[in-house]
Amino acid sequence: MLKLYGVPLSQPFRSVAWALLMKQCPFKAVVTVPFLADKPFGSKHESYKSRTKARSDRIPMLQDGTFYLVESPAILSYLCESRGWMDLYGPPGSQRKALIDSYMHWHHSGTRGIASLVAPYLIPGGSYGPRDKELHRAHQLLKQLESGWLHSGENYIVGNEISIADLLCYEELAQSSMTGVIDLAEYPAIQSWMQRMEQQPFFEEVHLGLKTLGSLSEPSDRPLNQRLQAATKAGLAGLEKAQAGFVSSGSPSGSKL
Numbered sequence: 001m002l003k004l005y006g007v008p009l010s011q012p013f014r015s016v017a018w019a020l021l022m023k024q025c026p027f028k029a030v031v032t033v034p035f036l037a038d039k040p041f042g043s044k045h046e047s048y049k050s051r052t053k054a055r056s057d058r059i060p061m062l063q064d065g066t067f068y069l070v071e072s073p074a075i076l077s078y079l080c081e082s083r084g085w086m087d088l089y090g091p092p093g094s095q096r097k098a099l100i101d102s103y104m105h106w107h108h109s110g111t112r113g114i115a116s117l118v119a120p121y122l123i124p125g126g127s128y129g130p131r132d133k134e135l136h137r138a139h140q141l142l143k144q145l146e147s148g149w150l151h152s153g154e155n156y157i158v159g160n161e162i163s164i165a166d167l168l169c170y171e172e173l174a175q176s177s178m179t180g181v182i183d184l185a186e187y188p189a190i191q192s193w194m195q196r197m198e199q200q201p202f203f204e205e206v207h208l209g210l211k212t213l214g215s216l217s218e219p220s221d222r223p224l225n226q227r228l229q230a231a232t233k234a235g236l237a238g239l240e241k242a243q244a245g246f247v248s249s250g251s252p253s254g255s256k257l
């Protein structure tokens with residue numbers, strides 16, 4: 001069975017998990033907390049690197065047999081190509097695939113930058129909330145999404161069918177909007193696209209962790225560590241619940257390579 005290392009509160013981890021669920025591809029989530037070096041389940045722990053032959057300290061990482069892969073766009077492309085999920089991507093040489101790849105290359109320095117809004121809330125003892133500079137940059141990126149990547153009048157980033165580009169993009173925006181860190185009211189194209197994403201199968205299960213975490217923009221009496229643990233537990237339960245409901249139909253999940 002495939003293994004996906006990471007935590008449900010990680011945006012790229014959720015993008016990959018959502019694709020796997022949509023395709024009813026069973027996987028085991030292996031909790032690996034980013035930045036931790038002093039616990040065996042941390043991405044910076046020696047045993048994590050030696051056991052997995054990880055090429056990077058970042059999560060998510062996919063394990064397919066003895067093959068390990070990091071970087072969420074590469075993981076998603078690999079899954080689509082090796083499993084034949086062409087509806088979520090596109091055939092080699094097609095314009096649809098080229099446009100999806102184009103978004104995915106921009107994503108790292110584009111939408112991903114919005115993550116800097118949430119990080120200050122998650123660092124114990126860190127400054128409470130993003131600085132003006134981070135907010136300004138986030139709004140610049142949102143404008144590029146609103147008037148660029150989502151301006152075509154099509155339902156999704158590329159065409160009228162959802163693709164792995166949408167899964168990557170949505171999770172970055174969900175992280176900051178579902179935690180109340182940013183208000184997207186002034187971006188109508190983004191808002192209606194997000195509503196379409198929220199109608200997709202397994203939306204609830206994939207976002208159980210984030211919903212459990214709740215608002216980060218308001219002070220809470222509950223210690224951050226406890227909130228993060230409860231959210232992680234709920235997120236993992238959501239992924240398990242989703243997989244328990246898979247309809248068994250032969251072996252749709254194996255690699256076709």
Ligand SMILES: N[C@@H](CCC(=O)N[C@@H](CS)C(=O)NCC(=O)O)C(=O)O
Pocket residue numbers: 010011012013034035043057058059060070071072073108
């Ligand atoms: N470009 C990577 C980004 C992965 C990433 O930044 N993951 C975070 C958690 S969401 C992480 O592992 N951070 C720890 C670190 O940077 O050392 C991807 O798309 O997979």
